[in-house]
Amino acid sequence: MTKNARHAVAAPNVFDGVAVLPDHAVVIEGAHIADVVPMDSLPSSMPVLVLGGDTWLAPGFIDVQVNGGGDVLFNDAPSASAINTIAAAHRRYGTTGILPTLISDTHDKMCAAMLAAQAAAADNPSVLGIHFEGPFLSPGKPGVHNPQMFRKPDAADLELLTGWPAGNVLVTLAPEQVPLEFIAALSQAGVRVSLGHSMATYDETQAALQSGMTGFTHLFNAMRPIGSREPGPITAALEAPAAWFGMIVDGVHVNPEVLRIALRGYGHPMLVTDAMPPVGGKRRSFTLYGNEITVRDGRCTREDGTLAGAAIDMASCVRNTVCDLHVPLTKALCFASTEPAEFLGLGTVLGRLAPGFRADMVAFEPIEVDVLETWVAGVPNEMAEQEAATG
Structure with a gap:
């Protein structure tokens, strides 16, 4: 055959x-x-x-947030061969489409990553585009990102991010750190915009949604929490029937009971791994921004205990969604395939x-x-x- x-x-x-x-x-x-x-x-x-x-x-799984795999970190190796190694590592766990994800870095590194993704996508159907997680993020919610990389967007950034009409470009940003016109320009060019690492208020989040933002990166993590008088971005995400939110269902990033509440909202859930190099690899540690990151007891952390992505694959996310979130298998499969395909505008060809x-x-x-x-x-x-x- x-x-x-x-x-x-x-x-x-x-x-x-x-x-x-x-x-x-x-x-x-x-x-x-x-x-x-x-x-x-x-x-x-x-x-x-x-x-x-x-x-x-x-349907094959689609992961829109993949920092690494197969012992390769995209930030360290922004090349087509590195992306192919990452995609191959995740394919063993049912993932047929990925967005290689660059964590906040320099403009030059972003340019190299974009060229690498374009080259990889030309030959590898698993590469659906690229995800830039930062650098337009909030210093108040840096997570493992290096705040020294954070900056305001300029004309060169807009040109870069909108320069791949045939690809699927996803940008995670803090809407309070950028002009609404920047979000609108990205959206009008077909770029997906997602809120993450943000201290945005509810009103600021609503304004971003009205300007074209359609996503929320790893909901609950690295964003303003829900308050009694300031509902923040999480409430906006759960209220938005035309928005998608990523969930890392590893039992570490978010308590399962909290995610079960999120599933009662109007937003569209989709599974993401936020995977780091150990997924599909042999080593249990790697470096990011010069800091050693180690996987212990299912947690991927910096020495000070800060979570640094995850060490989970999509098949495990699906299993955990069924077992820990009490979701039917068919719905969990949709969270891993149909929903991310729709989020990327690929719902007529994938998922x-x-x-x-x-x-x-x-x-x-x-x-x-x-x-x-x-x-x-x-x-x-x-x-x-x-x-x-x-x-």
């Missing part, structure tokens, strides 16, 4: 992004899905991979298993969400790894 020939992948449970279809098959032609049909209706001449047991087949959509899929057993295989643009991960190994 070649990767371009018309073939099918069948499973006892096919979740197409809307419903679970028992004993169905996804027919693949080239990089796209040709049809989703009952298994017994497939032509006898068609090559079929039949997944056994209680296997589920679902579902339907004719015309790209054949990005993940097969897994449903109890622990152990990933068995991942397909990106119709190519199984096993084949992709073999091709990478042979050059």
